[in-house]
Every structure is written in C-alpha cells, then in structure tokens.
Amino acid sequence: MKPTVRKWAQRMAEEWLEVPSTTLGASSRMVISSMNRAVIENFHELLTFSSEQMRIRVKDGIITISGHGLFIRSVVPEELVVEGAIIQIHFSVNS
Amino acid sequence: MAFFRLSEWIKGYVEMEVWNDPEQELLKKMVADKVYLWDVRSSDATYTLNVLLPDLHLALELARCMRFKLRFSEKKGLPFWLVHARKRKVFLFGAAFFVVGLYMLSSFIWRVEISGTNEIEEVANALEKLNIYPGSLLYRVLEQDDVQLALLEQLPNISWVGVKIQGTSVFVRIIPKIAPAERKANHPQNIVASVPGVVATVLANNGKVSVKQGEYVTPGTVLISGELDNGQAVHADGKVQAIVWYRTELKLPLERVNDQYTGQFIRHDYLVIGNMPILLWGFAHPPYRLSHTTSVDETLHIGPVHLPLTWRISTVYEVQKVTTALPSAKAMASGLRFATSEVMRMTPDGSKVIRQNILQHKLEHGNLYMTVWSEVLQDIGKPQGMPSVKKVVS
Numbered sequence: 001m002k003p004t005v006r007k008w009a010q011r012m013a014e015e016w017l018e019v020p021s022t023t024l025g026a027s028s029r030m031v032i033s034s035m036n037r038a039v040i041e042n043f044h045e046l047l048t049f050s051s052e053q054m055r056i057r058v059k060d061g062i063i064t065i066s067g068h069g070l071f072i073r074s075v076v077p078e079e080l081v082v083e084g085a086i087i088q089i090h091f092s093v094n095s
Numbered sequence: 096m097a098f099f100r101l102s103e104w105i106k107g108y109v110e111m112e113v114w115n116d117p118e119q120e121l122l123k124k125m126v127a128d129k130v131y132l133w134d135v136r137s138s139d140a141t142y143t144l145n146v147l148l149p150d151l152h153l154a155l156e157l158a159r160c161m162r163f164k165l166r167f168s169e170k171k172g173l174p175f176w177l178v179h180a181r182k183r184k185v186f187l188f189g190a191a192f193f194v195v196g197l198y199m200l201s202s203f204i205w206r207v208e209i210s211g212t213n214e215i216e217e218v219a220n221a222l223e224k225l226n227i228y229p230g231s232l233l234y235r236v237l238e239q240d241d242v243q244l245a246l247l248e249q250l251p252n253i254s255w256v257g258v259k260i261q262g263t264s265v266f267v268r269i270i271p272k273i274a275p276a277e278r279k280a281n282h283p284q285n286i287v288a289s290v291p292g293v294v295a296t297v298l299a300n301n302g303k304v305s306v307k308q309g310e311y312v313t314p315g316t317v318l319i320s321g322e323l324d325n326g327q328a329v330h331a332d333g334k335v336q337a338i339v340w341y342r343t344e345l346k347l348p349l350e351r352v353n354d355q356y357t358g359q360f361i362r363h364d365y366l367v368i369g370n371m372p373i374l375l376w377g378f379a380h381p382p383y384r385l386s387h388t389t390s391v392d393e394t395l396h397i398g399p400v401h402l403p404l405t406w407r408i409s410t411v412y413e414v415q416k417v418t419t420a421l422p423s424a425k426a427m428a429s430g431l432r433f434a435t436s437e438v439m440r441m442t443p444d445g446s447k448v449i450r451q452n453i454l455q456h457k458l459e460h461g462n463l464y465m466t467v468w469s470e471v472l473q474d475i476g477k478p479q480g481m482p483s484v485k486k487v488v489s
Contacts, residue, residue: 045123045126045127046122046123046126046127047123048119049119049122049135049137049142050137051136051137051138071134071135071136071137072132072133072134072135072136072144073133073134074131074132074133074134075126075130075131075132075133075135076129076131077129080126
C-alpha cells in the first residue's frame with residue numbers, strides 16, 4: 001500500500017509541480033565533471049575498487065568506471081566521489 | 096593531505112594502510128556501514144584510506160576478525176596533538192604562560208596621552224581619580240563616554256573633551272574654554288596715596304595727574320584725579336611710584352645652639368602590617384643621650400596591587416648640642432637681610448629697597464639690638480571711590 005502511495009505522490013510532484021525526478025528520493029544520480037571527477041548519489045554498494053577500475057551497484061544496475069589513477073575522494077552514506085583520469089563508464093542494467 | 100577541515104582535525108583522524116585484503120572486504124564493509132571515509136587509494140597489494148578517530152574501532156574490529164594487517168601511516172588532529180603535548184609539559188606551560196602573560200599585560204593601561212591643553216598635570220590628576228594612569232587596570236576604567244562626562248564635570252575650564260581608549264593606550268584630547276574678556280571697570284574713582292612718601296614717577300592710564308615728581312604725599316592725597324577739568328568723572332587708573340621709608344627694629348641672638356649629628360647612627364628595619372610595626376632587623380638599643388629619628392616607608396606592592404605591608408627603615412642618629420657665637424659684623428649683615436625681607440613683606444610686589452642704614456645698634460645680654468632704616472621704591476597708589484559722583488560719561 002505504502003509504496004504505491006509514495007509512487008503516486010512522486011508522479012504527481014513530477015507532473016504538476018515540475019520537480020526534477022532525481023531530487024526525489026530513491027533514484028540514483030551521477031554527475032561527471034571534466035572527465036576526472038564523478039559524483040554518484042544514492043549508491044547501494046561498492047563492488048570492486050582499484051586504481052584502474054571500480055564497480056558500484058546502484059538501484060537500477062551496476063556502474064563500471066575505468067581509467068587511470070582512480071581513487072575515492074570521499075564516501076559518505078549518500079554520496080561517493082571518484083577522482084582520477086576517467087576513460088570509460090559502462091552501465092549494465094538489471095535484467 | 097590535500098585538504099584540511101577543522102571538524103576533522105578536532106575529532107582526529109588516521110591514514111591507514113590495509114594489507115592482506117585483496118578483495119577489499121574491509122573497505123566494502125565500512126562503506127556498507129555508512130562510515131565516512133576519504134582519500135581511498137589502491138595500489139598493488141594494499142590500499143590506504145582515511146578514517147575519523149571515532150570510527151576507527153570499527154576498522155580495528157573488522158581487521159581483527161578477518162586477520163587483516165593495518166599500518167597507520169599518519170595520525171593527525173587534536174586528540175593526538177594533546178597526547179603529544181602531554182609529554183611536553185614545559186612547552187605547554189610556556190605556551191599557557193605566554194597567553195596569560197599577553198592577556199595580563201594587555202589589561203593594563205600603558206600610555207596616557209593628553210593633548211590640547213597646557214595644564215596636563217591637572218588633567219592627569221583628574222584622570223587618575225577615574226583610574227586612568229599608566230599601570231592602572233583597564234577593567235577598572237569606565238566607558239569612554241562616561242569618562243568624558245566625568246572629566247567635563249571635574250574640570251570646569253574645558254569646553255569639550257574626547258577620550259579614546261585604543262587597546263592599552265588612552266588618548267585624551269581637550270579643548271579649553273576661552274574665558275570671556277573681562278569687562279573694564281568704569282565707575283569713577285581717584286588714585287590716592289596709601290602710605291606717606293616722595294613721588295618718583297607717575298604713569299597715568301586714565302585721569303588727571305595731580306602730583307609732581309619730588310612731591311611729598313601723605314596717605315589719602317589724591318595722586319591721579321578722576322575728575323577732569325571739564326567736570327567729567329572718569330575711572331582714574333595708573334601707577335605711582337614713590338620713595339617710602341621704613342624703620343625696622345630687630346633683636347638678634349648672638350649665641351646659637353644647634354643640633355649637630357655626630358655621625359653615629361643605628362638602623363632599624365620594620366615590617367609594618369596595618370598599623371603594627373614589627374622589628375625585623377637592628378635590635379641594638381641606641382645608647383645616645385640625644386637622638387633624632389628619621390623613617391623611610393616603602394609600601395610593598397605586586398604590580399599595581401598595593402599590599403597592606405610597609406617596609407620601614409628607621410634610622411636613629413646621635414645628636415649633640417653645639418653652641419656657636421656669631422661675630423657682630425656677621426650678625427649685622429644678617430640683620431640687614433632680615434630687615435629687607437620684613438619690609439618686602441609689608442610692601443606690594445615689585446618694590447625695591449634702594450638704600451639701607453643702621454640707625455643704631457647695641458649689644459645687650461648676648462643679643463644684638465638694631466634699628467634699620469630702609470628706603471624703598473614702591474607703588475603707593477590705591478583706588479578710592481569719588482565722594483561726590485557727578486554724571487558718569489563713558
């Protein structure tokens with residue numbers, strides 16, 4: 001019951017109030033700036049981490065970031081900041 | 096450390112290297128536990144991460160369970176600094192002493208600058224009553240505005256005062272009152288002689304001169320008349336110098352008994368608590384028949400705080416009576432000097448003794464009796480209202 005009410009409220013907010021859907025709760029968001037910094041909001045789990053590649057599980061799938069000298073600038077519960085030379089970002093959607 | 100944040104520094108943090116963890120279990124577990132981490136870097140066999148000191152126990156527990164090896168490469172922040180400082184007590188004490196010292200020294204007034212007036216002493220005294228003087232404590236001083244008002248009240252002849260307390264300096268700027276011009280008296284009057292004498296010079300500012308040089312005048316003689324020839328009455332004013340004679344009778348003892356120090360003395364040191372002196376040093380009892388005692392008191396104080404203690408150095412000098420006989424020539428010379436000062440006491444300022452004569456002198460019962468005659472040039476003028484006031488013309 002509750003999730004449906006929530007979904008309905010979310011849809012109403014999106015359509016009528018024109019609030020961007022990413023600001024409302026569970027969906028994750030990724031911001032990439034100048035190819036050396038990626039901020040991932042609402043991530044679920046860190047799967048692997050090395051200076052060449054890291055995999056992060058989000059709600060809808062897995063994000064794979066490849067590059068050189070990658071490192072985690074900071075991790076807080078809502079947000080993961082990756083820095084380094086990013087070469088490729090690959091999304092694999094949950095089937 | 097690329098960035099520095101105060102909250103992290105206060106909590107304290109460690110940079111640690113994790114060995115023996117190829118699957119990065121520790122990192123994943125900590126991220127899953129929503130621990131704040133930053134600057135996580137991985138290399139071949141290890142990875143490093145920064146964690147706050149309050150979250151460190153989690154890492155330690157995990158490492159112990161899963162047999163990882165941790166190596167702390169950096170420990171930073173206030174908690175570590177405090178532990179470190181505990182080993183350097185003298186340094187810490189020095190730092191505290193410096194801060195306290197600086198605070199204490201800055202709570203004194205070091206400089207008081209008074210400008211805009213020539214009566215600096217007077218202003219400084221008034222300021223001292225308000226606790227403003229070099230060495231006074233700043234917190235005893237009122238607010239600037241209150242000081243200004245109090246100063247205005249205490250010093251009647253200033254029209255404005257600005258007080259600026261700037262750190263440990265106090266600047267006082269004063270604008271003195273300019274006294275209004277005195278109104279000239281214009282009531283009709285004469286200048287008359289106050290004592291008998293022979294007129295030497297007459298300088299009249301206003302009125303008609305009614306005596307000539309060399310004229311003998313008696314008290315009450317009009318010297319400068321306020322009544323002009325045409326019947327007008329004016330405010331006579333001027334200066335009339337005349338030669339006046341004085342007789343002075345003197346009695347001078349020729350033998351004088353003086354106290355003279357013999358050079359022997361005894362020193363006593365007292366500590367005075369309240370009003371009670373306690374003898375601390377110098378217990379010898381003075382064996383002198385005649386003595387004279389002088390005391391020097393010094394109030395003890397720590398900085399500006401006066402203690403109720405006084406250090407008293409009291410010295411007992413031996414004294415003997417010495418009789419000296421004065422030769423009569425010397426006695427006569429000093430007699431003339433006495434006569435001069437006696438005459439000067441009776442005459443107005445600016446008088447001058449022109450001549451002196453010893454009319455008679457005799458020695459009797461060890462005393463010298465003298466009569467001295469002095470000729471003095473002095474101002475004899477004295478204002479006197481006119482008996483019959485006619486019409487005043489200004």
